[in-house]
Amino acid sequence: MPVFNTSVDFAKHLDQNDALASCRSEFFYADENIIYLDGNSLGRLPLKSKSKLDEVINLQWGERLIRSWNEKWLDMPKKAAHKIAGIIGAEPEEVLICDSTSINLYKLVLAALHYQPDRKSIVSDELNFPSDLYIFQGVVRLFKDAYQLKLVGSSNGIKPDLNHMKDLLDNDTALAAFSHVLFKSGYMYDVKAVTEIVHSAGALTLWDLSHSVGVVPIKLNEWNVDFAVGCTYKYLNGGPGSSAFLYIRRDLIVKMENFISGWFGHSNPFGFDLRFNSSDGIEKFNCGTSNILSIASIEPSLDIITEAGIDSIRKKSVLQTDYLIYLVKERLKKFGFEIGSPFSDQERGSHVSLRHNEGYRICKALINSSELQTNVIPDFRMPDNIRIGISPLYNSFVDIYSAVEAIEYVLANKLYERYNYDNEKVT
Numbered sequence: 001m002p003v004f005n006t007s008v009d010f011a012k013h014l015d016q017n018d019a020l021a022s023c024r025s026e027f028f029y030a031d032e033n034i035i036y037l038d039g040n041s042l043g044r045l046p047l048k049s050k051s052k053l054d055e056v057i058n059l060q061w062g063e064r065l066i067r068s069w070n071e072k073w074l075d076m077p078k079k080a081a082h083k084i085a086g087i088i089g090a091e092p093e094e095v096l097i098c099d100s101t102s103i104n105l106y107k108l109v110l111a112a113l114h115y116q117p118d119r120k121s122i123v124s125d126e127l128n129f130p131s132d133l134y135i136f137q138g139v140v141r142l143f144k145d146a147y148q149l150k151l152v153g154s155s156n157g158i159k160p161d162l163n164h165m166k167d168l169l170d171n172d173t174a175l176a177a178f179s180h181v182l183f184k185s186g187y188m189y190d191v192k193a194v195t196e197i198v199h200s201a202g203a204l205t206l207w208d209l210s211h212s213v214g215v216v217p218i219k220l221n222e223w224n225v226d227f228a229v230g231c232t233y234k235y236l237n238g239g240p241g242s243s244a245f246l247y248i249r250r251d252l253i254v255k256m257e258n259f260i261s262g263w264f265g266h267s268n269p270f271g272f273d274l275r276f277n278s279s280d281g282i283e284k285f286n287c288g289t290s291n292i293l294s295i296a297s298i299e300p301s302l303d304i305i306t307e308a309g310i311d312s313i314r315k316k317s318v319l320q321t322d323y324l325i326y327l328v329k330e331r332l333k334k335f336g337f338e339i340g341s342p343f344s345d346q347e348r349g350s351h352v353s354l355r356h357n358e359g360y361r362i363c364k365a366l367i368n369s370s371e372l373q374t375n376v377i378p379d380f381r382m383p384d385n386i387r388i389g390i391s392p393l394y395n396s397f398v399d400i401y402s403a404v405e406a407i408e409y410v411l412a413n414k415l416y417e418r419y420n421y422d423n424e425k426v427t
């Protein structure tokens with residue numbers, strides 16, 4: 001790790017030595033003067049996704065119409081799923097692209113519970129993404145409270161209490177489901193270690209990779225993970241609402257049943273058999289027709305990530321989040337900011353939460369104030385977290401330097417006081 005300093009020349013020096021600097025030109029910039037630090041919520045648009053979508057819309061849909069299913073579209077989800085498998089350390093036949101993360105989670109939770117009917121609890125943590133918790137609650141309601149949801153607590157809102165987790169896991173646990181990287185604090189679990197602990201209680205594990213895939217090395221096979229889900233519109237840059245993915249370890253696929261059994265999970269969807277006869281492979285977890293437009297837009301970014309190499313991406317990400325934390329300590333502490341993320345690299349994903357009681361209005365000022373030389377787009381998570389999401393493929397060290405400078409300016413000049421507390425629908 002270099003010895004950081006607070007000069008802009010140092011940021012430029014880091015950029016000059018950045019092996020991934022050229023990846024930036026693979027993405028579209030409508031306004032070079034905006035610093036985008038929200039790639040953990042919606043990744044930027046790859047230039048090749050633009051041209052790919054153009055081809056799919058004009059040629060494949062416009063011209064070839066239904067013939068495109070056989071010519072291009074039936075293979076498209078599989079091709080993208082194979083590329084995702086390479087990024088998450090899985091075999092191609094263990095990964096499927098379909099539906100949203102939440103729906104995939106629901107399908108896998110039902111499958112896991114059905115597989116071990118004598119075990120009646122699901123373990124997760126109270127820092128997990130709320131949609132995941134809503135899905136578990138829905139399952140509990142469905143079975144009229146025959147199941148219990150147990151949540152691992154946290155003393156500091158940053159990191160779940162692993163001793164509490166060990167207390168909750170027992171021979172009644174069917175499934176332990178956590179997010180690899182937590183959406184608010186950015187805490188990163190040791191998936192291998194926790195999976196081992198869960199397995200020793202005889203339970204299955206499910207990891208939500210939404211906040212880690214594409215930016216953190218993932219080795220699902222090596223870590224012996226049972227199930228995983230993840231979204232493709234964050235660090236995978238697949239576009240708003242692009243189809244999610246799911247993973248099932250190879251030996252478990254034949255044992256699992258999909259209870260949202262639609263026609264694309266059938267062994268022969270176009271046989272129009274009146275009885276559901278499940279496909280043998282991972283395709284059994286399909287439900288309806290693939291969302292071709294969204295899957296077409298995922299592929300180009302998967303190529304960029306594969307080419308850059310996940311280890312190089314991680315190396316840059318660690319340096320960038322370290323640099324950001326350093327600058328916050330040096331320049332923003334005096335304004336009352338606290339770091340709401342782990343300080344240790346091994347425990348941190350690629351975003352850093354800055355906590356401030358005026359966080360919401362500070363965010364608004366960063367995005368909207370015309371007094372700033374450059375506007376900055378981070379995002380805000382209740383009650384006081386400004387999330388700075390760093391995507392090493394297109395964020396430079398100067399981006400980070402300039403963002404800290406903009407935050408300093410907003411605080412020094414109290415620009416946030418000109419904004420109100422009205423909530424936007426999406427924050």
Ligand SMILES: *Cc1c(COP(=O)(O)O)cnc(C)c1O
Pocket residue numbers: 100101102103129131132179183208210211231244
């Ligand atoms: C973003 C995210 C999701 C997204 O869920 P969708 O159903 O695809 O909208 C799910 N889980 C986690 C942990 C996330 O960060």
